[in-house]
Amino acid sequence: MTDTRFDVLCIGNAIVDVIANADDAFLEFQGLDKGSMRLIDEAEAVRLYGLMGPGREVSGGSAGNTAAGLAALGVKTGFIGQVADDQLGKIYKHDIESQGIEFLVPARSDVGATARCLILVTPDAQRTMNTFLGAAQLLETSGIDMDAVKGAAITYLEGYLWDPAAPRAAMEAAIEAAHAAGRRIAFTLSDSFCVSRHKGDFLRLIDEKKIDILFANQAEIEEMAGIANFDEAVAHFAGRVPTLVVTRSEHGAVAVRGDERASVPAEPIEQLVDTTGAGDLFAAGFLAGEAKGLGLEASLKLGAIAAAEVIQHYGARPEKDLKALAGDLIA
Amino acid sequence: MTDTRFDVLCIGNAIVDVIANADDAFLEFQGLDKGSMRLIDEAEAVRLYGLMGPGREVSGGSAGNTAAGLAALGVKTGFIGQVADDQLGKIYKHDIESQGIEFLVPARSDVGATARCLILVTPDAQRTMNTFLGAAQLLETSGIDMDAVKGAAITYLEGYLWDPAAPRAAMEAAIEAAHAAGRRIAFTLSDSFCVSRHKGDFLRLIDEKKIDILFANQAEIEEMAGIANFDEAVAHFAGRVPTLVVTRSEHGAVAVRGDERASVPAEPIEQLVDTTGAGDLFAAGFLAGEAKGLGLEASLKLGAIAAAEVIQHYGARPEKDLKALAGDLIA
Numbered sequence: 001m002t003d004t005r006f007d008v009l010c011i012g013n014a015i016v017d018v019i020a021n022a023d024d025a026f027l028e029f030q031g032l033d034k035g036s037m038r039l040i041d042e043a044e045a046v047r048l049y050g051l052m053g054p055g056r057e058v059s060g061g062s063a064g065n066t067a068a069g070l071a072a073l074g075v076k077t078g079f080i081g082q083v084a085d086d087q088l089g090k091i092y093k094h095d096i097e098s099q100g101i102e103f104l105v106p107a108r109s110d111v112g113a114t115a116r117c118l119i120l121v122t123p124d125a126q127r128t129m130n131t132f133l134g135a136a137q138l139l140e141t142s143g144i145d146m147d148a149v150k151g152a153a154i155t156y157l158e159g160y161l162w163d164p165a166a167p168r169a170a171m172e173a174a175i176e177a178a179h180a181a182g183r184r185i186a187f188t189l190s191d192s193f194c195v196s197r198h199k200g201d202f203l204r205l206i207d208e209k210k211i212d213i214l215f216a217n218q219a220e221i222e223e224m225a226g227i228a229n230f231d232e233a234v235a236h237f238a239g240r241v242p243t244l245v246v247t248r249s250e251h252g253a254v255a256v257r258g259d260e261r262a263s264v265p266a267e268p269i270e271q272l273v274d275t276t277g278a279g280d281l282f283a284a285g286f287l288a289g290e291a292k293g294l295g296l297e298a299s300l301k302l303g304a305i306a307a308a309e310v311i312q313h314y315g316a317r318p319e320k321d322l323k324a325l326a327g328d329l330i331a
Numbered sequence: 332m333t334d335t336r337f338d339v340l341c342i343g344n345a346i347v348d349v350i351a352n353a354d355d356a357f358l359e360f361q362g363l364d365k366g367s368m369r370l371i372d373e374a375e376a377v378r379l380y381g382l383m384g385p386g387r388e389v390s391g392g393s394a395g396n397t398a399a400g401l402a403a404l405g406v407k408t409g410f411i412g413q414v415a416d417d418q419l420g421k422i423y424k425h426d427i428e429s430q431g432i433e434f435l436v437p438a439r440s441d442v443g444a445t446a447r448c449l450i451l452v453t454p455d456a457q458r459t460m461n462t463f464l465g466a467a468q469l470l471e472t473s474g475i476d477m478d479a480v481k482g483a484a485i486t487y488l489e490g491y492l493w494d495p496a497a498p499r500a501a502m503e504a505a506i507e508a509a510h511a512a513g514r515r516i517a518f519t520l521s522d523s524f525c526v527s528r529h530k531g532d533f534l535r536l537i538d539e540k541k542i543d544i545l546f547a548n549q550a551e552i553e554e555m556a557g558i559a560n561f562d563e564a565v566a567h568f569a570g571r572v573p574t575l576v577v578t579r580s581e582h583g584a585v586a587v588r589g590d591e592r593a594s595v596p597a598e599p600i601e602q603l604v605d606t607t608g609a610g611d612l613f614a615a616g617f618l619a620g621e622a623k624g625l626g627l628e629a630s631l632k633l634g635a636i637a638a639a640e641v642i643q644h645y646g647a648r649p650e651k652d653l654k655a656l657a658g659d660l661i662a
Binding site: 057058068095098317 | 349351352380381383384385386387388389390399417418419422425426429430444646648650
């Protein structure tokens with residue numbers, strides 16, 4: 001095994017979020033499924049943006065948000081995601097690097113525009129995401145720094161990477177490289193619609209033992225299991241992955257590892273503003289616990305703390321000092 | 332007089348704000364004057380950005396923020412400011428138009444990049460601004476829609492426009508056109524350093540009766556008067572402009588119009604987050620009062636309400652429903 005260069009290497013779609021408030025009537029009129037993510041092309045991105053209110057732009061992307069949370073918790077982190085050589089790409093790279101995260105993919109000028117996600121936040125703080133993948137969908141196997149993968153204790157992948165063809169192939173190669181180097185793969189199912197699009201592939205990854213730590217929320221694990229019952233869906237997968245972590249929004253989260261099982265309640269919050277990034281930051285907290293050698297329950301607790309911070313403001317990256325919020329857990 | 336197409340037409344530097352948290356030590360090490368605005372070139376913008384933490388991008392620019400506040404209060408508003416034909420320029424235009432404000436200047440591809448302001452927010456919620464003017468400094472007289480100026484009951488100008496040469500000349504032309512059409516000019520002194528750079532010009536504008544409504548804060552009016560005493564500085568200018576409005580942060584604001592004088596306390600707030608845009612939104616509230624024919628005190632009160640909203644979150648444009656906050660004042 002090579003030296004450990006990263007505690008966690010995150011690979012994902014590099015996306016700038018464009019966040020605007022919207023009401024339920026707007027979602028309904030546009031035929032949008034509240035709380036989910038849909039993929040859109042550039043023409044639809046222009047059309048929908050033209051109808052949205054004033055935006056706030058912040059770097060996002062599921063695995064990018066997780067990387068930001070990990071760095072904020074003092075974990076040695078790398079990030080891989082394709083950006084274009086444009087203003088949004090420069091912003092994305094800056095926001096990764098300014099947190100002390102290594103940004104491992106050069107910007108390209110032959111991939112169109114940097115990806116953006118048009119996020120509509122409704123008064124109930126739910127987010128409905130419309131993603132134009134742009135440059136992100138052109139992350140090639142050749143764009144993956146395999147030495148970085150081999151040097152990372154954990155490589156974390158988002159299920160969203162299975163939507164575009166090039167990153168899908170690149171991820172399979174990254175998994176091979178990581179496992180050949182004796183490293184672990186963490187994987188998030190991302191979204192229940194994403195699961196329905198790629199269930200066959202995701203089940204194969206599990207059965208081929210390619211996933212060591214699986215993250216899901218209730219809707220995703222139920223969709224994967226084809227069982228509309230939380231406990232049964234969790235039981236269905238508990239023995240099939242070495243570590244399973246399932247979140248349940250305000251009902252907390254559970255983790256199962258072999259015979260060990262732990263659960264935590266959600267952290268109390270003052271005001272719910274924007275749920276974007278809740279799952280991403282939960283994963284960051286849990287993986288930070290893994291990186292620091294904490295037990296299941298403490299890692300879940302770290303996840304709950306990081307998720308609670310991010311849902312109390314707009315944007316999917318931490319704004320408060322996560323280390324301070326974690327207190328003794330990572331002291 | 333032509334028909335009134337706009338209640339208020341705002342002309343200013345079209346700037347995208349890049350907001351990051353910073354501590355006092357960072358400001359000190361970089362030799363920055365807390366609370367002020369300085370102009371920087373592109374090289375310094377790149378250098379400083381590289382040292383800043385992760386950012387939030389939101390449309391800004393003093394007069395642009397005022398336009399956003401006016402539109403949020405139901406006032407018929409237009410905006411003039413030069414953007415480039417780039418991603419940030421498209422974001423800027425979207426954020427203006429999506430509020431129902433007419434954006435009156437075509438993007439240009441021969442003006443470099445759209446302006447950005449690197450804003451460092453310290454834990455005391457003060458903002459320190461570093462502005463790269465880019466495309467904004469190339470607003471030419473030919474870029475001003477003089478029919479729009481003639482059709483606006485009030486044309487509002489920011490003092491910052493006096494920094495670059497082209498807009499300075501364009502503003503003098505706009506003032507002539509407005510006054511020839513029997514319209515009023517409102518003007519903000521913008522920043523005490525801006526006053527010290529352009530005091531001669533600003534005094535001339537006042538003495539030539541080119542300003543009908545003058546906005547200033549305490550530091551600016553004292554700098555203009557050369558008197559380090561609030562009441563004396565206000566008295567110094569009270570008779571020299573038809574309407575004088577001076578803000579004093581947490582100490583409220585005063586307005587003087589001929590023999591009439593009014594004052595209001597600051598609105599109570601729950602938490603101070605980022606003072607960026609406080610003056611801009613105060614001006615929006617006051618001008619909305621003027622547009623709706625309210626008296627001095629009610630207009631000041633509207634200004635205080637709009638300012639209080641904007642300092643309780645990051646970014647210089649309103650996020651909550653200003654009309655609802657204004658309640659009976661504009662019912």
